Amino acid sequence: MKRVLKKLLxxxxxxxxxKMQQKHTTFSKEQLEELTKSLKENYLDRGNTKSRLSTAxxxxxxSGQLFDRLYYNRNRxxxxxxxxxxxxxxxxxxxxxGTGISTLALSEQGAKVVGVDVDAGALEVAKDRxxxxxxxxxxxxxxxxxxxxxxxxxxxxxxxxxAVLEHMTVSERLESLQQAWRMLSSGGYLAIIExxxxxxxxxSHTAALPFYDWLPDDLAYYYSKFSSRKNFKDSYRKxxxxxxxKFKRWGRGASYHEFEVAIAPLxxxxxxxSLMKFEKSAFLKVGFKGLRYIKFLKSMNKNLNSxxxxxxxxxxxxx
Numbered sequence: 001m002k003r004v005l006k007k008l009l010x011x012x013x014x015x016x017x018x019k020m021q022q023k024h025t026t027f028s029k030e031q032l033e034e035l036t037k038s039l040k041e042n043y044l045d046r047g048n049t050k051s052r053l054s055t056a057x058x059x060x061x062x063s064g065q066l067f068d069r070l071y072y073n074r075n076r077x078x079x080x081x082x083x084x085x086x087x088x089x090x091x092x093x094x095x096x097x098g099t100g101i102s103t104l105a106l107s108e109q110g111a112k113v114v115g116v117d118v119d120a121g122a123l124e125v126a127k128d129r130x131x132x133x134x135x136x137x138x139x140x141x142x143x144x145x146x147x148x149x150x151x152x153x154x155x156x157x158x159x160x161x162x163a164v165l166e167h168m169t170v171s172e173r174l175e176s177l178q179q180a181w182r183m184l185s186s187g188g189y190l191a192i193i194e195x196x197x198x199x200x201x202x203x204s205h206t207a208a209l210p211f212y213d214w215l216p217d218d219l220a221y222y223y224s225k226f227s228s229r230k231n232f233k234d235s236y237r238k239x240x241x242x243x244x245x246k247f248k249r250w251g252r253g254a255s256y257h258e259f260e261v262a263i264a265p266l267x268x269x270x271x272x273x274s275l276m277k278f279e280k281s282a283f284l285k286v287g288f289k290g291l292r293y294i295k296f297l298k299s300m301n302k303n304l305n306s307x308x309x310x311x312x313x314x315x316x317x318x319x
Contacts, residue, residue: 023108024074025133032066038128039065042121043099052231065099065125073105077193080278081158084189084316087111090157093183095144095176096164100126100137107135111158114151116142144168144176148183155185163194165258165313166205166251173254177262184319189272190263195313198253199297204311206251207232213253221247256308259317267303274307275314286311 027035044050044061053061081087088110097103097115099122106113107130117123120141130137142150144164159180165173180190196205196213203212207220207227215223221244227233232250260266276282282291294309307315 031132035132038125042124046121069101073102078105078109080275084273092158093156094160096162097126098122100129102162103137104129104133107137114138116140118143145172148179157185158189159184160191165195165254167249173258174262181263188319190317192313192315196253197311197313198255200311270318271305271307271315272318273316276310
């Protein structure tokens with residue numbers, strides 16, 4: 001037992017990764033005010049979004065969009081992907097670019113980014129963010145299952161799904177992943193970022209409930225009333241097709257099964273990096289209990305990479 005724990009600690013205890021040379025945009029007060037105006041008008045103040053948030057929650061959302069998420073992407077996501085392949089000059093297709101936070105962080109490192117999203121308002125913010133920062137990126141109002149027809153004959157070094165697979169139905173995920181795999185250059189990389197893992201025993205993304213992602217959709221729909229998240233638990237009481245689709249869009253976990261169906265058998269899927277392995281942060285994130293659970297998952301399938309065992313799928317797959 002001591003030997004097992006010693007190995008788990010050695011493999012998973014946090015050590016800060018080597019930092020890359022970074023170029024960061026510094027926004028002036030006037031630029032921040034302009035970006036905040038766009039953020040509120042095009043994204044945060046739409047529909048009933050603002051009314052459902054307390055003042056503190058609203059201000060936190062603004063801060064997150066302006067500072068917190070950008071810091072996270074500059075100091076964790078960009079260095080991680082750069083460790084896999086030099087971002088300078090890399091051709092990247094970012095599916096689910098949202099308001100352009102990650103788009104900017106990647107562009108700052110010299111990447112040539114094509115960003116797509118289904119949210120037109122978020123794309124307007126992304127366009128303003130990139131313009132204000134002085135960078136260019138191709139930004140398109142395109143669905144994740146339409147990438148092949150919109151970017152015919154184009155190949156990419158990276159195709160990134162950033163916090164987006166969980167908001168797609170299973171059929172949408174499969175179709176989009178199949179297209180993305182065909183669009184990668186030989187030796188290119190498919191990156192999945194911040195997608196909750198269906199296999200994990202606790203859902204911290206949507207419902208904040210144990211075993212939630214293990215439930216079939218209809219039971220999860222009814223069970224959502226037990227969530228502690230008020231804006232979520234009060235939304236879905238009467239089940240019908242429209243409400244069920246909205247419910248799924250909140251976020252349902254994914255697992256290695258989608259990748260086996262869409263890409264290749266598990267033993268042929270080459271995960272070259274995961275964020276937790278890169279940062280060696282698993283112990284800090286999941287503790288001893290989580291590490292034992294990861295060991296259990298891997299014991300169930302000899303071909304299962306640990307990247308498919310963490311609470312979130314933060315993985316890079318090489319073609």
